[in-house]
Amino acid sequence: MELTPQNAQTVELSKSGDDVAIAIEHGGTRARIDFVDREGESIISAVEGRSVSEGFEIELPNYQRVGELGARPADLPQMTVNVLRDLLRPMIDEFGIRKLGYSIAGPVTEEGVVLKGAQLWGETVTGVRYRDLLEEELGLLGGVVLGNDMWAAAHDIMAHGGAWSPPFNVESFCVITVSSGVGSKVVLKGDIQLGVSGTGGEIGHMPILHPDEMIPGRICGCGGRYCLEAGSSGNANAYRTKAEAESPAVQATFAASAELIGRIRRIDLSPGPDLAECVRAINQAVIEGGKQNDSFALHVLDRTIRPIARAVAALEVQLNIENFYFVGGFALALGETFLRILRGHIIEMGIIGRTRQQLERIGRLYNEPEQKWGIRGVGMAAHRLVKTSVRGHHT
Numbered sequence: 030m031e032l033t034p035q036n037a038q039t040v041e042l043s044k045s046g047d048d049v050a051i052a053i054e055h056g057g058t059r060a061r062i063d064f065v066d067r068e069g070e071s072i073i074s075a076v077e078g079r080s081v082s083e084g085f086e087i088e089l090p091n092y093q094r095v096g097e098l099g100a101r102p103a104d105l106p107q108m109t110v111n112v113l114r115d116l117l118r119p120m121i122d123e124f125g126i127r128k129l130g131y132s133i134a135g136p137v138t139e140e141g142v143v144l145k146g147a148q149l150w151g152e153t154v155t156g157v158r159y160r161d162l163l164e165e166e167l168g169l170l171g172g173v174v175l176g177n178d179m180w181a182a183a184h185d186i187m188a189h190g191g192a193w194s195p196p197f198n199v200e201s202f203c204v205i206t207v208s209s210g211v212g213s214k215v216v217l218k219g220d221i222q223l224g225v226s227g228t229g230g231e232i233g234h235m236p237i238l239h240p241d242e243m244i245p246g247r248i249c250g251c252g253g254r255y256c257l258e259a260g261s262s263g264n265a266n267a268y269r270t271k272a273e274a275e276s277p278a279v280q281a282t283f284a285a286s287a288e289l290i291g292r293i294r295r296i297d298l299s300p301g302p303d304l305a306e307c308v309r310a311i312n313q314a315v316i317e318g319g320k321q322n323d324s325f326a327l328h329v330l331d332r333t334i335r336p337i338a339r340a341v342a343a344l345e346v347q348l349n350i351e352n353f354y355f356v357g358g359f360a361l362a363l364g365e366t367f368l369r370i371l372r373g374h375i376i377e378m379g380i381i382g383r384t385r386q387q388l389e390r391i392g393r394l395y396n397e398p399e400q401k402w403g404i405r406g407v408g409m410a411a412h413r414l415v416k417t418s419v420r421g422h423h424t
């Protein structure tokens with residue numbers, strides 16, 4: 030269901046005031062909003078008199094629609110905030126809401142500056158003081174916390190990972206997503222490490238690919254040739270699979286996988302409207318093959334996951350975090366097979382101070398749907414980080 034200025038007036042919440050955080054997930058392809066309590070549960074009890082189970086979609090201006098909006102890319106951040114103001118200002122007043130958690134597709138500094146949001150606003154829009162803009166227009170001074178999707182995931186793990194069995198260490202860890210891209214955040218003693226300008230802890234852009242792990246004709250979205258993401262994302266895995274399947278030498282080596290290789294060769298990865306679907310189809314075939322120990326699938330997955338193992342080992346040597354948690358469609362779909370391949374490479378590399386037995390257990394899956402941790406994590410960030418005043422409690 031979509032939240033509009035019309036139905037926003039009919040939204041009923043089961044809690045109010047400091048027990049409510051607005052949670053917004055502003056991704057590259059869509060935006061969602063929810064109202065969550067201190068546990069991260071949605072507290073929308075009704076809209077237009079009907080019950081709603083999981084938040085709303087929201088329509089926000091973006092780069093693709095800049096022409097039809099009659100706007101310049103530079104106007105998009107302010108236009109986005111205006112849409113949110115019209116939607117939310119009445120509810121903020123009615124329910125006495127003081128907190129907003131917001132995740133956005135792009136690097137964000139500690140000061141709430143979006144360094145770039147290319148997917149949302151285009152390449153030319155950089156250095157947006159977005160948190161200040163939100164606080165001002167929504168009337169939530171000091172009440173807005175802003176980060177990216179991995180920042181939200183880190184907050185969700187801090188809030189909910191401790192209840193897992195066995196519990197996650199929620200004090201010091203690295204959370205890594207392997208989905209269409211590779212992203213991560215590092216948490217040390219409860220603090221998310223953003224670095225000096227917001228790009229800290231992003232293993233996706235470690236320049237560590239070996240030549241045989243690079244995929245012909247493909248570079249990272251940031252322009253880097255050796256970035257982990259260029260060789261180890263879900264998208265990279267699909268292109269690697271395709272390139273390998275087309276190689277006569279590979280076809281000869283993996284004759285027993287002829288059926289799988291043939292199926293992949295029939296899927297076209299040239300640009301077009303079906304591209305995302307074709308990427309998904311190839312990955313699905315390789316993931317299924319990997320789970321059934323198909324030798325070609327394991328050969329491809331091995332090359333995709335080996336650089337991730339190298340990044341994990343490098344980070345562990347540097348920071349001694351010990352706990353690495355994986356999210357993201359590609360890693361979760363592979364499941365234990367992903368961890369088995371990852372651990373195999375890490376054991377082969379070795380990490381100072383860690384026994385083989387420890388390395389055999391390194392890495393865990395945070396097997397929560399992204400839908401859930403994405404919005405719940407930003408809500409938890411708001412409840413955790415926004416300092417609410419203690420009016421009436423002066424002693």
Ligand SMILES: [Zn+2]
Nearest residue numbers: 234249251256
């Ligand atoms: Zn990069």
